Amino acid sequence: MIFVSSSVFAMSEIxxxxxxxxxxxxxKTGQVLIKKRIAVLDFDNVTPMMKKHDIGATVGALLTGEMGSSTVFRLVERKSISKIMKEMELSMTGMVNQEQAVKAGELSGAELLLLGTVSETGETISITARIISTEKGExxxxxxxxxxxxxxxxxxxxVYWSAFQSEYGISISLGMNPIITNDGSMxxxxSLNVGYKPLRYLRVGGGFVYGKIIEFRTDKYxxxxxxxxxxxxxxxxFTPFSIYISSREFSIQHNYHVNVAMIKLYVDGLYxxxxxxxxxARMEYWFGMGKMVNIEQEIHGFPVPVSFDADNSGTYVSPxxxxxRIVVNAAGSVVHVFNPGIIAEFLISKRISINLSLGYLIATTIKPDLFYTADDNRETGDIDASGIFPRYPYYNFARDQNDKRITANISGVNFSLSVGLHI
Structure with a gap:
């Protein structure tokens, strides 16, 4: 046996x-001991049907696989001769000009060229193959x-659809997902995604989204x-504090952020x-529970009691x-996000792709009932009571300075740029 076929698309005739x-x-040559270097070109498509399905390229690819396992020949990588052909402004098709093809083969280090033609005859395809010496051109x-x-x-x-990517299988991607919310916040x-492609036109998967909506709102008062x-x-x-500040004024900047750490599921329809x-087209569903999605209140210039608190009860002696600067976080129940969008996947090799997507987030409003700092959690069952900490009894973090309940919504436009690895 001269060949052991290694191609997953092997045909007995090839x-x-x-x-x-x-x-x-x-x-004809008597060659047995020395393996000659051979380069395989795409075969020339003679008839329109052959050109439509690029049968010549398929035959070239299949024969490349066969020659790669040959005990008679040593295969020259297709990319080596392809580079030279490109430099000579030729195609990989052997019938462009046999003399030029022979010259390109010689420059690539090949001693032999395998090329030919494919043509349609009724219900059959005729494949004519020739081995040519690059030294003599015969x-x-x-x-x-x-x-x-x-x-x-x-x-x-x-062969065509597997040329740049695995038709089925697992893909892993890591990317940036900037969001512009409806109120203009960035x-x-x-995101980290893991997908599985059970069909050529379908992919399902899941992943993790992490980030922060910066200053979706700022209050100054x-x-x-x-x-x-x-x-x-x-x-x-409130009265002791009110009396204390009667002689002075505190200038406060209150910034609100949304911290997001959500699990996502998605399904892609691909063409x-x-x-x-x-x-x-893609449909994503994100969800986060408890502290996974929270409103962070970052307050600069906040009046904090600094006098001695004898029993750590929040009652200060001569406050x-x-x-x-203080930070108070607020979390609620499960937050749901739906993200319909469109995707484009640019395959730069068989295993690597650049992925772009554009979607619109439709999110439920975050209505927190748990308020916490680095050393204290407040959840009493009553929103107002939960928003008041013993150390700051004069301020309700569940409400803003206009006495409205603190809420947030991250609905808006979502972009995505990621790099994918296809396994």
Whole structure:
């Protein structure tokens, strides 16, 4: 046996053709011990049907696989001769000009060229193959085989769609997912996706989204002698503070952010336009529970009591206040997000792709009922009571300075740029 077929698209006729070419080559040249370097070109498509399905490229690819396992020849990589052909402004088709093809083969280090033609005759396809010496430009061996047209076309389609990506299997992608919310806030996001392609036109998967919507809202206001207590703040707690600030004013900047750490599921409908380009539609569902999605209140210049708290109960002896930066987070129940969109996948190799998507997030409103700092959690079952901490009894973090409940919504436009690995 001269060949052990290694191609997943192997056809018995192509294997027989490679066997016959090798056997006759040995008979005519007597070569047995020294393996000659051979380059395989795409075969020339003679008839329109052959051009439509690019049968010549398929035959070239199949014979390349056969020659790669040959005990008679040593294969020159197709990309080596392809580079030289490109530099000479030629195609990989052997019938462009045999003399030029021979020259290109010689420059690539090949001692032999395998090229030929494919043509349609009724329900069969004729494949004529020739082995040519690059030194003399002479045809050493020529063989013709016939294969069933439909079988060959089916094989050509399989080779075509597998040329740049795995038709089925697992893909992993890591990317940036910036969000522009409806109120104009920006959110730099990161995502990690793992997908599975059970069909050529379908992919399902899941992943993880992480990021922050920065300053979806900013309040600037002053706390002074005219400040009144918010809803839920006991007058007895607010009065000492109100008396203290009667002689001064605190200038406060209150920034609100949304921290996102969500699980996502998705399904893609795909349409391969070219070998290198796949377009499609995607539907994503994101969800986050508890502290996975929270509103972060970052407050600069907040009046914090700094006098001694004897029993750590929030009751300060002769309270003194200083302007400090504090961070209070607020989380609610499950947040749901739907993200319909369109996708484009650019395949730059068989295993690597660049993916773009554009979608619109439709999210449920975040309505927190749990408020927490680095060392204290507040969840009482009552929103106003939960938003008041013992250390800050004069301020309700469940409400803004206009006495409205703190909420957030991340609905908006979502872009995505990612790099994918196809396994």
């Amino acid at each position: 294997n027989d053709l490679a066997e016959d070419l090798s056997r006759e080559y040995i008979q 045809v050493i061996v020529a063989k013709t085989v016939k294969v069933q047209r439909e079988e060959m076309i089916k094989t050509a389609d399989e 959110g730099p996001m990161m 002053d706390m002074n002698a005219s400040t009144t207590a918010q809803t839920g703040v006991e007058t007895s707690a 391969p336009v070219y070998r290198w380009l796949t377009l499609g 003194e206040y200083a302007e400090q």
